Amino acid sequence: MKKKGHFITLEGGEGTGKSIQASMLVEHLKKSGISTISTREPGGSEGAEEIRNLLVTGEPERWDTVTETLLYFAARRDHLINTILPALEKGQWVICDRFADSTMAYQCYGRGLEKEKVYSIYNIVMGSFAPDLTLILDLPVEIGLKRANSRGGNEDRYERMNIEFHNRLHKAYLDIAEQEPERCAVINADNTPENVHKAILDVVIERFNIK
Numbered sequence: 001m002k003k004k005g006h007f008i009t010l011e012g013g014e015g016t017g018k019s020i021q022a023s024m025l026v027e028h029l030k031k032s033g034i035s036t037i038s039t040r041e042p043g044g045s046e047g048a049e050e051i052r053n054l055l056v057t058g059e060p061e062r063w064d065t066v067t068e069t070l071l072y073f074a075a076r077r078d079h080l081i082n083t084i085l086p087a088l089e090k091g092q093w094v095i096c097d098r099f100a101d102s103t104m105a106y107q108c109y110g111r112g113l114e115k116e117k118v119y120s121i122y123n124i125v126m127g128s129f130a131p132d133l134t135l136i137l138d139l140p141v142e143i144g145l146k147r148a149n150s151r152g153g154n155e156d157r158y159e160r161m162n163i164e165f166h167n168r169l170h171k172a173y174l175d176i177a178e179q180e181p182e183r184c185a186v187i188n189a190d191n192t193p194e195n196v197h198k199a200i201l202d203v204v205i206e207r208f209n210i211k
Contacts (some may be wrong), residue, residue: 004091005133006208007084009099011127011176013149013169014159017196021137022097025204030092032211037087040097045082048075058160060171072103077125084102099131101176104184107168109172110165133199133207136179137189140164160188162207179185203205 008025010018015136022038029036042052051071055063063071076099107113132186150161157209178185185203189196205211 003088005088006093006132007088007096008093008204009101009131009134009175010137011098011101011105011134012044012139012189013105013141013144013166013173015144015149016137016139017147017193018097018137019073019191021135021196021200022095024193025200028097028197028201029095029210032207034210035091035094037078037083037097038095038097040056041079041099041102042072042082043075044079044096046087047078047082051075055145056157057094058157060157062157064108064206066117068111069103069107069113069121073121073125076100076103080126080129089090091169096131099134101134101173104176105169105172109168109175110161131184133175133204134184135178135203136184136186138170138186139189140175141170143190 001189010022010025022040022195026036028040041048042055043049051074055068055075083095095157103118103122104115106109108115108118141163145163149156174186177186185207187195187196187199187203191199
C-alpha cells in the first residue's frame with residue numbers, strides 16, 4: 001500500500017522518555033495543521049491492547065522467547081490493520097511509541113532469539129512495511145532504569161529483568177541505528193524534556209520539510 005501519511009516511531013530502552021516525547025511531537029504537529037494520531041506498542045488497537053496485558057505484567061520469565069515474540073507480532077498485526085494503515089490511508093501522520101525495532105532489541109539482543117526467526121515472522125506479518133522515520137532515544141541504562149522504576153504500576157515486567165539484559169538493549173538500538181541510518185536518528189535523551197523535544201523537531205523538520 002502506498003502511504004499517504006507518514007509513520008514515525010520512537011524507540012529506546014526503559015525510562016528514555018518515549019511516551020512524553022511522542023505526546024509532545026503529536027501536539028506540535030497538530031498545531032502545525034497536520035492531522036496526527038498517537039499510538040503505542042504493544043497495543044494501539046482493541047485486540048492488541050488485550051495482548052499487551054499478557055506481555056508487560058507478571059514475572060520476567062512468564063513466557064519463553066518464541067511465545068513472547070509471537071504474541072508481540074500478533075498484537076502488531078492487529079495494530080497495523082486496524083489503526084496504522086487506515087490512518088495513513090487517510091493522509092494522517094501516525095506517531096507510535098515503540099514498534100518492530102523493540103522486538104529486535106528485546107527478544108533478539110535481550111533474550112537471545114535468532115534474528116532470522118524474527119525476520120521471517122516480520123515478513124509474514126508486515127511485508128515491506130516500515131516506519132518512515134525512527135527516533136531512537138539514547139540514555140545511560142542506569143538513569144533510564146531509575147526513571148522507569150519511579151513510575152510505579154504493574155507494567156514492570158521488563159524493568160525487573162537484570163542489568164545485563166538492559167545493557168544488551170542499549171547496544172541493540174545503537175546497532176539498529178548504525179545499520180539503517182537512512183531510517184533512524186539517535187537522540188540524546190539525557191537532557192530536559194524540552195531540549196529532547198527540540199532535538200526531535202530538528203530531525204522531523206529536516207526529514208519532512210515542515211515547519
